[in-house]
Amino acid sequence: MSLNCQYDVLSYPFYLRDQSRRISLETVLPLPENVPRIQGVVGGDLLAEPPRFVVGEDQITVSGKLHPYLVYIGKTDEEMYRGAGDEELSDEERGNLRAPREFGIGWRDEEEPIFEETIQFPGLRPEMMVDVDTVAAGCVFEKEGEDRVVARSQIEIRIHVASQKNAGILTGVTCVPADRFQAGKEQLLVEEIVGMRRERLNVQAPLLLPNLKPGLARIVRHSVRPTGLAWEVNRGKIMVKGFLDTSLIYVGSDDDGRPTEIFTNEWARNAGNGLAFETALDLEGAEEGMTVIPRVQVVRAELERSSQRELRANVRLEVEVKVSRTLTREMVVEVTSPANEVLDFQKYLLEMEEPLGESSGEVDLDLMVNLPFGQPGMDRLLGWRGSPGAVTVEAGEGKVMLEGMLNLQLFYVAETADETRLVMAEWGSASGNELPLAGMIDFAGLKPGALLRSYLSLENLNLEMTSERTLRLTGALRVRALGRTPRAIMVLRDCALVPPVDPATRPSMLFYVVQPGDTLWKIARRYQTTVEALSRSNQVMNPESLESGQKLLIPKHPMAAAQ
Structure with a gap:
């Protein structure tokens, strides 16, 4: 009698616990020579480029570039407006005195801050699959003279690691004569990573101001945000497409080109005038039905004034896709034989994470928000930007539960008897006045204890003044959750018939x-x-x-x- 065993290698990813680190940076930023000097700081924001990283034994070094953007009140040339001697000011000089003096300036290339941080990560190895995100968690600007500011930034570094593991398994047993042994089998769902692709994409397009809006004298602030992300897989190509929602705060101009008031405008997907983008990434082995994780980040965004009614958008994006598929693998977990036969086994405990599928949904947002203490009341809203902050995701019975905070930045006009000025307000961890964020989405078959990887984005965020110090915030948090469940199973690596011995x-x-x-x-x-x-x-x-x-x-x- 003979026994033949069939073997195979089981490959599966094993995800290490995510690590995160928040770092603080302080950078002195000088103003370029060709812009007005600083009278007062309104505020600003920060864009973090996709990071670079080097993986070592039990540690990772992350580095990257940050693009700060400052909004400030510029000094006027008093001699221009004062007139000669005791002469009365002309109408044009009076108009210039009343014109908005808000300016915006960004730092790029060699002037931008650069950071580098080494983070200890037990169990990390250079051959593992590593993904790193850097998120700007806030930036405070302080005047340090009329020609420079100090930027105090907070950056959150998030590290995700998957280790590709291989395990020998017994997949079948045959014998001669047949049916002398019985093999017990079990099935496993196994995630197999097909691959990852990343590329840079440039989007250039004109942006026209609506006829009802005044012309453009100068740009004060702008922001660009990817939205409406969609994808499809077709014959080894992954098509990724979406829109860029662009918001603008600017100083308007009259028919003669003279500055007037501060205005805002938005080009958005929901309004039908967002900037569309599309790209195709080649990835061998990608097919329909696979799990695709896309990510689009803004590397650089510039708006240039072409005329009083037209701007030119130049946006550089980084588009990344990760593709995996779920396979069903069958393996032998026991072999039985007649009482007079002795079998020997190599057994081991296989610990892995079995994919559960995914679920998507939206959490409706409806919050009443108060202006931070000490800030002037609102006369007119100009623009806002929000992002989910530190959000924890937990598996419940058929539910994904989320709890965390919402970061919000708001620009508005405040009017007093003496002046009209631009004001920025912030809510978030950097300013210590977080807005609550909580909700849940359905996930059929999910059980407590399951492991989740979530992808969050804010959609249709809107602010409405209810009084000069309160706002109503509405919108939706779009949630995509991928589930895995830990599984430990005793499997056979080898099987042999033990010949009788005297x-x-x-x-x-x-x-x-x-x-x-x-x-x-x-x-x-x-x-x-x-x-x-x-x-x-x-x-x-x-x-x-x-x-x-x-x-x-x-x-x-x-x-x-x-x-």
């Missing part, structure tokens, strides 16, 4: 000295016994931990010891 031919005390490269499996095959019999006779707790020179007793009655 105990009378074996000495009562037979010892073997372990040699380099030996395993209990190899020794059991040599002496026609079983791994279990060797383990019991020598009180070996871990069959994988033999030491060279260790003395082992070979059991005289291997079949009895193994049963």
